[in-house]
Amino acid sequence: MSGAAVIVVGATVYWAPRPGEPVAPSEVSRVAAASPSTPARVQHAQRDPTQSQITATPAHTPAPSADTEASTIEQYASEKYQYLLDDLRYLDATQVEQLKRALLARERLAGLSSDPAAMAAVEAGIRGLLRPDDYATYEMLKESDLELFKLNEYAAGITNVAPLSAADRESILKTKLAYKDRFHQLLQDSGLQRTDLSAAEREYAYSVTARALEGYRQSYLQEVRQYLTNEEQFALLSNYETTEFKAELARLRSMVDVPVQGGS
């Protein structure tokens, strides 16, 4: 039992956020999901095959408090849903707090424990509080982890050259998310992610998706061009995104080149 104790204490440290770590993308929610009442935390402690690494963690290493975890996830959710929370004048203070709690719960659920029923309940609560257009904003923002991460990377990289205003950031993120939604729909329709396509069908699906990705990049950047008045901001955004889109295209290509393996 003492061995198990070492494993579990170690696991608690291993999955916890590091002090001073910058606001992280979606996986912050996963860490926060590991609250005492979350069964998924138990699953990790049992199932993670890195347990041998975990046991190497000194048992006396202090685990971060639940308060620290809650604070981290709260900070992340606050940033992620900032553009939703900024403009909800029709809600009173109590409703705003209710919404924040629901968003926090959503982020927790989106992490380790993806419980569809619980998520549906949380989303129903959010829907009940928001007007349809704001709920649409919520729908857009809830899948924005990677885009937010990239925006932060780009914004941090240019902060000493041409810093972005809050309005610039909002315009960039919202524009990108709007075009991303369209692209993702097309990606789904293309069938590229299916496993039963022939080589020729995969190649065709790739060509369709590649065109859509380029359309996504161009449309997004053209629209953002209207919002960014600083030439260097736009030039550096274009540079950054072009590199990232190239990487995404290469990833899509790999889905065609690498045969899908079946079975377990």
Place this chain on the structure above:
Amino acid sequence: MISRILCGTALLAFAGMAQATISLSASAGNSQVSLSWSYSNETPVTQEVYRDTDSNPSGRVRIGSVSASTRSFTATGLSNGTTYYFWIKNTVNGTATNSNAASATPAGSGGGGGGAITGATCSSTGSVTVTATILVTSGTYDGGCRTYNPTSALGDGGQGEDQDPAFRVENNALLRNAILGNNGVDGVHFYNSGRLENFRWTNVGEDAFTIKSGGTVSITGVTGVNSEDKFAQVNAASTLNVSNCIVDNAGKFLRQNGGTTFKVTVNVDRCRISNMGEGIFRTDSSTSVARLTNSQLRNSGTTCIGPWASCTTSGNTSF
């Protein structure tokens, strides 16, 4: 909290339930990592792929979702020379299982074995005049393959020690896709770790880059020519990883600051090094360590100069 987890662990252990595991392995390629995995005692349903640059899952980024029958994934667009960690997360009826963390360090293809060493691949897309050092203190600065031309305000690109750098990279920030023009001034300075990818010095000035304070500096896909003295200068205890580089015509590839005794660890892999007036690695420290692997050498002088604690080579060829 711990008591509850222990309780859960104990209950399952006593019940004799087989543990579900996902065994993930990763293999590095050129700017990409190929993942493959298998399951024990669990049926894959919703599979997601995550990536990070350290082994702590906190802060990892989801890079893909794959169908239930998929057992492989290729992560692309990665930085050669950077170690990446990956996980597969499978969710079944609301219960998530994570794989082990599998790590790999992508690297440029080829090397001494005859494959291609590309160095920087940028062709200039325009020019930028640099009147003051560009600070990259966090995040990613992507130059878009523009040519950065420092003015004389930063220096003249000669051997003067008082010149300013064109770029200063700090705190593990990433500078990528840029060309430094003919006035190379004092190149790139690194403070407290940093990363450099796809960067070309058209005419190295005082030196191509300098590590000014401790940390880990990772450099990949770079080309630098015509350093009258050294290509790399290391002024602080640090680790330097260089891969896929082309360096031609310099006094030496790397110089640890003269007379210093701190430890520097240098790993140079898959580089083409030619026409070194003196040699490749030079130090005065008996604690420093250097490795040169899978590289192509021509007229490169003495590989290890000074009292290195260890200075090893393997897989290198002449060209």
